[in-house]
Amino acid sequence: MLTLKTITDNTQAVIIKLAKKHFDAKDIITEVVKVDEKRKSIQILLDRNFYKLKKMSKSVGQLIIKRGQEEEVKLIRKQVVHLKEDNKKLESEMKKAENKITELLYQIPNLPSDQVPVGKYSKDNVIEKREGQIPFLSSNALPHWELAKKYDLIDFELGVKITGSGFPVYKQKGAQLQRALINFFLDNARKADYIEIQPPYMINARSAYGTGQLPDKEGQMYHYEMDELYLIPTAEVPLTNIYRNIILDEKDLPIKNTAYSACFRREAGSYGKDVRGLNRLHQFDKVEIVRIDTPDHSYESLQEMVSYVQTLIGKLELPWRLLRLCGGDMSFTSALTFDFEVYSAAQKRWLEVSSVSNFESYQANRLKCRYRGKDKKIHLCHTLNGSALALPRIVAALIENNQTSVGIKIPKALTPYTQFDFIP
Template structure:
């Protein structure tokens, strides 16, 4: 969440940049400033009462020693009255601080200056394009038909066991899935990311820490009896490792990667865009997470983009990078770049990765800080990216590599699969 200091330094700029996300922050930001002014006045009153209490309490012993019992009793009564007044002030202070925090939790992150204006995905900017477009002809099959033809993914069986959006991978399909996971983890390890194997359910504090809660769209699966949430991405448990942590200067940057299953309700999703692997309720993903000093975070963001691009190049997939406009960005992000691969049979682009810098927004929620050489503590910057999400990568590999003989496995994966072709 935003800090009070960020808002106080330039409230008008905050309001103007929030408008890029389509958020009208005029009333909210002014309310925060008003409440903070009240909080400071209440805090001053509380401090004044505390000083009076200390002075009176100290005088009681002196009066008793002097034998001035009547004055001592008056002082005791005054102390009792002041304590009641101070309790009322403290209660008011706590209410104000809670109200400030509750409002701050509703304010999205401020998009950085590089974020273009726009309302929908149509306004995103193509930054870069790479890879060769396959020419398969009009008779190319979409991946859901290829999955059935080669018996590698069973969507109907998933519906029987659980419901739509929970496919069952079979034989070479399951092995290809595992090959992708191991390839992504190995490449992350080569890039200096320490692998973490996180839990797949998190508590409420973790959800708030990375900004998934409050869950306005109801996209998280909730286990009500235990008050736990199934993770929508490994970003949540991995970033929360550093909740309420002060890192020493020499521990930065932190670079972690993690494989996990991910769970998303995808409420309201329907139509052709959800066919096959295009949109699932459960899917696999390898995530990269970084904790950085503020001055280094945008260089780290470029490194993460280069890492994802390298993975797509090695898989031989055509890709492009989108700089998301304000209206298409997530609630918590300061800037996001999406990677999409081209699906030759569907003749459309499929998102396979989002790489984001959250600046101090998550770190303030998490209280993730570092201690500099001057011994002062400061908020870190947090970043994360999909490297990569598997379903649409799998879809593109199946579709783009289909031949009359079968589906050719990308060369970089063959040492993991143990086979060159799915036939």
């Protein structure tokens, strides 16, 4: 979340910047400032009362030493009792004000970076780069959901029977391809100096608040009420929460972690051709990369992460493009996001396979993820994450783009992991 100081010191600038995300912040920012002024006035009263109590305690001590001042001592002690009662009420009001400020701050998105393009819809995103040849397929080429059935790779209907739509069952070479991609992505991440973590797939509410899934995306998460736990929408959440309430040393930054996990998203409101087959699932596999960094270095880290994801897609021989997201298409928590899309030749459309984002100090402030700098002072970290990569649409593009009249080719970089180079 934004720091209170950011809002109170730059109120109008914050409102203007959030408008770039198409978020009307005027009312909520005004309320934050108003509640903060109340909090400050309460603090002034408390400070005065504590000062009075200190003076009274000193006076009582002096009067007791003098003797014969019992009545005056009694009077002061009565005043002390009243002041302490007043302080309890003031402290209660102070707590309510602080809780209200936190509640309001949770509802305010992150400020977009100056690099974020103006715009509201995906058509307003800026294409930064594009590489790879779009394959030419025959007129009878099949989309991946038909190829999956023809080659017995994925059973969507069986998934509906077992769980529901959006929970596919991978079979035979389809299951092997999944495992191969996971290992391929993890091995590449380790070679790029990311430390592999195996995180839990369920998180508590504090973790979800820490990375910004709550309260913004509560309706998109699977929630187990009995134990107040949530299934993770991405490994970003447990990986970043490792550093909740931690003070790191600047010399240890950046921290680079990676993890494979299953991901769970309700995807409420999704329908139509965009959800066919693997295009949009409730459960899917993904390898995530996360960095914890200093503010001075985080945008260099972001570029390194973007370059790294680019190499992965290149090794898979898929045509791709890189988008810089406009304000209206960005997530609640991001300051700057780059999306990678690969071209699906049978569907004749671009499919998003990775988002790489810098959250600056927004998550770190929620998490109290800090570092001790060379100046010996405590500062908020910057957090970053990226998909490296999400499997479903990668698989969709791989099998569609590499289909032939006699089978499906496997990219050369992947064959050591699949142990086959062709699905006949």
